[in-house]
Amino acid sequence: MSTPLQIKERIEEHAKNVKSYRKTKEDAAAYEMFTERIDFLKEHRKNSGIEEIWKAADKAYIPHKISSSQGKKVLVSDDELGWRSTPINLASEDAWQEDSVPPNPYIKVQTALGIIVDRNPAAVLTPGNKKYEKNNSLMKNLYERSWDIGMSRKTVLKPFVFNCAKYGIGVGRTFPLNITRDVRNLKKYVPENPSKNEYDDVEQTYFDDVFRESMSPWQVWFDDAAILGNPFSTNDVIYYKDYSWLKFESQFEHLKNFKYVKPEKKVLDKEGELKSFDQGNSDSKQAKQMIRVWFWENLEMDLFYLQTDEGIVLVNEPMPQTPKNKRLSVWSAPWTMRDDKDINGIGVYEAMRNDHKLYTKVRNMTMDQLVVSIYREFFYSGTETLEGDGQMKTRPGRGRQVSDAKNIKWNEIPGPGIEAWDAQDRIMARIDDVTGISKSLQGEITGSTAFEISQARESALKRMKTPLEHITDALESDAYISLGIIEDLYSVPKIKLLAEDKYISPFEIDQYEREDGEQLTEGRDYEKEFKEIPANLERGEDGVVKQSKMQQFFKLREDDFPWEGVIKIKGQSIIANSELLERTTTVEMANLVVPLFQMPREIAEKPAKEIIKAYNREPEDWFPDAWLAPAQPQPAAPANPLFTDANAPEEIPEEGGAPAQPADLDKLVPSNSGMDGGSPQDNLLSSIGNIGK
Secondary structure, three states: OOOHHHHHHHHHHHHHHOOOOOOOHHHHHHHHHHHHHHHHHHHHHHHHOHHHHHHHHHHHHOOOEOOOOOOOEEEEEEOOOOEEEEEEEOOOOOOOOOOEOOOHHHHHHHHHHHHHOOOOOEEEEEEOOHHHHHHHHHHHHHHHHHHHHOOHHHHHHHHHHHHHHHHOEEEEEEEEEEEEEEEEEEEEOOOOOHHHOEEEEEEEEEEEEEEEEEEOHHHEEEOOOOOOOOOOOOOEEEEEEEEEHHHHHHHHOOOHHHHHOOOOEEEEOOOOOEEEOOOOOOOHHHOEEEEEEEEEEEOOOOEEEEEEOOOOEEEEEOOOOOHHHOOOOEEEEEOEOOOOOOOOOEOHHHHHHHHHHHHHHHHHHHHHHHHHHHOOOEEEEOOOOOOOOOOOOOOOOOEEEEOOOOOOEEOOOOOOOHHHHHHHHHHHHHHHHHHOOOOOOOOOOOOOOHHHHHHHHHHHHHHHHHHHHHHHHHHHHHHHHHHHHHHHHHOOOEEEEOOOOEEEOHHHHHHOEOOOOOEOOEOOOEEEEOOEEEEEEEEOOOOOEEEEEEEEEEEOOHHHOOOOEEEEEEHHHHOOOOHHHHHHHHHHHHHHHHHHHHOOHHHHHHHHHHHHHHOOOOHHHOOOHHHHOOOOOOOOOOOOOOEEEOOOOOOOOOOOOOOOOOOOOOOEEEOOOOHHHOOHHHHHHHHHHHHOO
C-alpha cells in the first residue's frame, strides 16, 4: 500500500513517461465504427427535440424565480453597519412584483417517487424445463438477495423512477462489480510516536456480486431502431462514465493500453463536455484530474468496446458473458408512451408544463393585485414637480405630490376577486388530471371514513398503473440480466491450492503443476469452493432446493446452475404501503377466511387459499397449524345403502350370503344427517352467506 507521497510521485512519473499512442488495425477499425456510430446517435437525438425538453425539465424542477432582464447595476454599501457591497439594478422599477415560480414540478415528481418506490421488487420465476425446477427457489432467492446486498433500492430504483418522472425515461445498468483494495492493517501501535507504527499490506475485497446503478439519460444513447416493448429491437447502446484518476487507475491499470493514458486536469463545461484545463478555462476550482471512458455494447457484432475521450482504445473484445447470457447491460423504461416507436416517454413535467406556465402567470398576477390593493398609492399637496410625460405606473405604497390637492387622496384599486382564486384551483385540478398525481396521493385526506379514504387512494393509484407497468417491464429486463450474471459468477468456484494455501481463478489452474511435473488434480492438490450464502433455503434428499422457515448458511453446488425460464415482477411489490389501507384490507380478508377455518378442511381449504391469494397474502401465514401438515387421505366410505330403516335391527349377513335387506321401507330417514338437522352442503352455504354480513 502506497503513502500519499508515493501516490503523488507515481502519478507524476506516469505522466512523464506516457508515450504517443498508435492504434492496431483491429483497434483502428473498431474506433472508426464507434466514432461513426456515436456521431450519428448524437445527431439523431438532438434533431428529435427531446434534449430541449430535458433542459426545460432540469430548470423547472429546481425551485427558482422568474428570470429578469439585465439592467444597469451599481454597488451600494452601508459603512455604519458594515454591510458588504451589494449590486442593485437601477433600471428596475417593478422589483415589488411577484417573481417566484411555484414548485409544482418538484412536488409532483417527489410525490410520484414516494408512491412508487418503497420496497425491493418481488419476482415470480417459472422454470422453462423440468430439469430447472429443482433450482427455481434458489435462483429466486439469489435474485432478491442481490437487491439487498447491493443496496439497489437506493443505487438504482429511486433515481431510476426519479428520472422516469422528470425526463420521461429512466435508465439503469446491471453488471458484475468487484471492489478490491490494497489497504494497511495496523499491527503495532506506538502512541508517543505514530510514525513508528507498523502495518501489514492486505488485499481486502469489499464487494463482489451483482451491482445496479442508475444512469442519467444525458449520458446514454440507445439504438435509433429501438422500439418500446420489443426487447429484441435494441441492438446496441453507447454510454460514458467519468472517473477520477485514482479510480481509473484501480479499474483499468491491468489493460495493456493503460500506459498511453495521461493524467491531466480537466473541467466540465455547461454542455457536459470535458475539456483540458489549458483550453482557455481559468476557473481553477473546477479543474480536476478526470478521465472519461466511453462504452459500446453491440449484440450483433458481439462487441464490448471501451475507449477514452482522447481515442485510446482500452477494450476491444467480445461481450464477456457466456453465450446464452449475452445481453445489453443497460435497460430503460418510459413514464408514459410518446409513440409506439420511441423509447423516450413523456414525463410529469412535460405533461404539465403548459398548465404550469398558465398557473404561474395567474398566481403571480393575483398576488400583484393583492399587494397593490393592500399597499395603496396616495396623492398629497405640495410643490409641483415635473415627472416625465404624466403617465403613472402602479407601485404599492408610493405617494405622488400634486399642486391642488387639499387632502390625501388614495388610489383605490380593487383586490383580486373570487374568480382569480377559483381560476388557480381549476388550473391546479387540471394539472392533477394531466399528471395523474392527485391530492389524495400527495397526502391530503379525501373522505370521512376509512373506507372512503382507502377507496380514494385506490382510485388515484389506478392512474399510476401505466408508469408502474413500464417500470415493471424494465425490472424484468434487469432480472434476466441479473440471473445471467449470477449464473456466470456463482457457477465458477474459487480454486484453493492446498500446498500454498491461496486462491486462484479456475482459468489459472493450467499455469500450475506439481514438483514432479504432473498436472494438479482435484482433491489431492486443490479444492473447489463455491459461495456460501445466508438464506431461508434447504436442500432435500432428492437435490431439490426449497424454502425453509429458518435462515441458515446454504452452500452452493455446481449442479445448482444453469437456470432458464420466465421471470415476472410483481408491480405492487415496490409500491409504498398505506397503513390505513393495509389495515382495512387485512380486516376485510380476515372476515372472509376465519369462518372457513372452523369448517372441515376438505371442504374449506381450497376456497380459503384462493381468497388469501386474491389479497396478495401467503396462505401459510394464515392457515391453522393443523392445515399446514399434508392432508391425510380419508378412509373409504362404508358400502351402506343410501337409505336405511331407522327401527330395523342391524343384520349381519352370513359368510358368502347376500346382504340383509331392510324390513320396513315405509320408515326411512337420511343416514348422513348434517348439523342442526341440515345437510353439510346447506351448512356450508349458510356459513358463506353470513360472511359478508
